[in-house]
Each structure stands twice: as structure tokens, then as C-alpha cells.
Amino acid sequence: MLRWLEVFGRYSFDVHHSGIDADDMWTRLGPLFEQANCDREGFLAELREVVAGDEGGFATFGAARVVWEVFGGDCLTIPAALPLIDAGIEFKLSRGLPGMRFTGYEKERLDQIYRNRR
Numbered sequence: 001m002l003r004w005l006e007v008f009g010r011y012s013f014d015v016h017h018s019g020i021d022a023d024d025m026w027t028r029l030g031p032l033f034e035q036a037n038c039d040r041e042g043f044l045a046e047l048r049e050v051v052a053g054d055e056g057g058f059a060t061f062g063a064a065r066v067v068w069e070v071f072g073g074d075c076l077t078i079p080a081a082l083p084l085i086d087a088g089i090e091f092k093l094s095r096g097l098p099g100m101r102f103t104g105y106e107k108e109r110l111d112q113i114y115r116n117r118r
Helices: 002-013 020-039 038-049 058-077 082-094 104-117
Strands: none
Touching: 002 020, 002 058, 020 038, 020 058, 038 058, 038 082, 058 082, 058 104, 082 104
């Protein structure tokens, strides 16, 4: 799973230039929808555990992207999803990406974070 999350992270980071076959990514995502919907909290706990030792960050970013794909905007209301989402956002911030490289969901989460810090 860690390897697939890394590949999915690389694919999601640069869909057009990653050289990764999109069909391979989306085929694997389907079963994750089922697992996530059967046991949301367990699924998120396992996902956090899988990427806990991720050193390159791409698996962590892949896990964040899985959360977005599986739960959509609802993930912003799921406390167990927020550490993964925040780690995915930090992955982008640490690379100095401009605002246009952040999705609407990511920008919404950044707004939540900044509001909570005040």
C-alpha cells in the first residue's frame, strides 16, 4: 500500500508529466471507496499508520489525495481525516508551490487553519 500511495502521490502531484498510467491509479481507488465507506474511522487510522514513516512525502501526499477522492469536501468535517489533509497541504507548502497549485478544498482547509490560529 505504501508504494501505491507514493505512486498515486507522484501522479496526483503532476498528472500530465508524471509518466504514470491513470488507469492504474483509478483501478486501485475503487476498492478503497468501499473500505472507507464500511469503516471510515478504521480506514483513516490505517491510512495514517501506513504513511507514518514516509520520508519522501509522496506517499503522505498520496494518502491526502485518497482522502479527498474518497470523501470530497466532507473530509473537512471528519476529525480523523484532518491530519492527513494537513500533511498533504504541508507537502505542497514545503515545496513553495504557488496558490494556484492548491485545490479549492486545500484552500478552504488553509483558511480553517489560519482562522483557528487567531
